[in-house]
Amino acid sequence: MAVYDIAGLKVNIVNVKGRTEKQARPYLSDNQDENQNIDIVVDVDEKRVLRAMEEHPELVQDDWEYMLTGSDFYTELLNFNGIILHSSCIVVDGMAYAFSADSGTGKSTHTQLWLKHLGDRAYMLNDDKPAIRLIDGKVYACGTPWSGKYDYSTPKIVELAGICFLERSETNWIKKADTSKAVYNIFSQTIRNLNAEKMDKLFDVLEQIFAKVPLYELGCDISEEAFLTSYNAMKK
Numbered sequence: 618m619a620v621y622d623i624a625g626l627k628v629n630i631v632n633v634k635g636r637t638e639k640q641a642r643p644y645l646s647d648n649q650d651e652n653q654n655i656d657i658v659v660d661v662d663e664k665r666v667l668r669a670m671e672e673h674p675e676l677v678q679d680d681w682e683y684m685l686t687g688s689d690f691y692t693e694l695l696n697f698n699g700i701i702l703h704s705s706c707i708v709v710d711g712m713a714y715a716f717s718a719d720s721g722t723g724k725s726t727h728t729q730l731w732l733k734h735l736g737d738r739a740y741m742l743n744d745d746k747p748a749i750r751l752i753d754g755k756v757y758a759c760g761t762p763w764s765g766k767y768d769y770s771t772p773k774i775v776e777l778a779g780i781c782f783l784e785r786s787e788t789n790w791i792k793k794a795d796t797s798k799a800v801y802n803i804f805s806q807t808i809r810n811l812n813a814e815k816m817d818k819l820f821d822v823l824e825q826i827f828a829k830v831p832l833y834e835l836g837c838d839i840s841e842e843a844f845l846t847s848y849n850a851m852k853k
Contacts, residue, residue, distance in 0.1 A: 624748040624759035631660040635679040641762035687763035699750035703806035706747040712778035713758035730844040744769035778853040786836030789846040794832035
């Protein structure tokens with residue numbers, strides 16, 4: 618049994634190997650006692666992996682194990698007031714900022730601007746799938762092993778100061794997000810294919826996150842001005 622500390626929870630990933638094991642290594646718990654209480658068990662059956670490979674042979678077994686373990690973790694995370702947000706999430710001066718968009722839009726490019734200009738004040742928490750959790754009335758962003766092909770992640774839990782939905786633009790602008798549009802944006806960037814009970818839980822968690830965390834829409838290019846536009850508006 619391998620026990621990991623992920624998003625403030627004890628997680629047992631059964632038969633972990635390959636890419637998943639490598640990216641989860643920094644999250645290994647100091648306590649590997651088999652008798653301790655486990656919050657989430659992630660157990661991806663090999664038959665399930667093989668079925669996925671039959672449907673999508675362009676991906677190898679290691680890729681599917683990585684994706685399915687992540688999917689199972691984030692589905693169970695709803696039971697602990699948490700969601701996945703497909704985003705690039707950085708920490709600046711002890712507060713987290715998540716930039717969310719479809720793949721290829723430029724969210725990682727934008728957070729790299731923050732890291733470049735802020736130096737030692739900033740670091741990457743997770744560059745692909747951070748966990749967002751409500752803990753004791755506050756909203757936190759959490760590093761996880763499911764952090765993209767370059768594995769930019771840090772095993773920390775940091776209070777979340779803002780969520781920004783990013784789009785490409787020839788000019789740089791930022792505004793407070795419209796709530797109805799934010800709901801759509803979140804749904805396109807979080808776990809899907811939930812049953813009715815899990816969907817109700819997702820709505821409940823989102824409602825609480827929206828009430829506590831500022832939401833923004835950002836249009837940007839890749840210039841220094843783009844960094845200044847988002848930083849000056851979002852910095853807490």
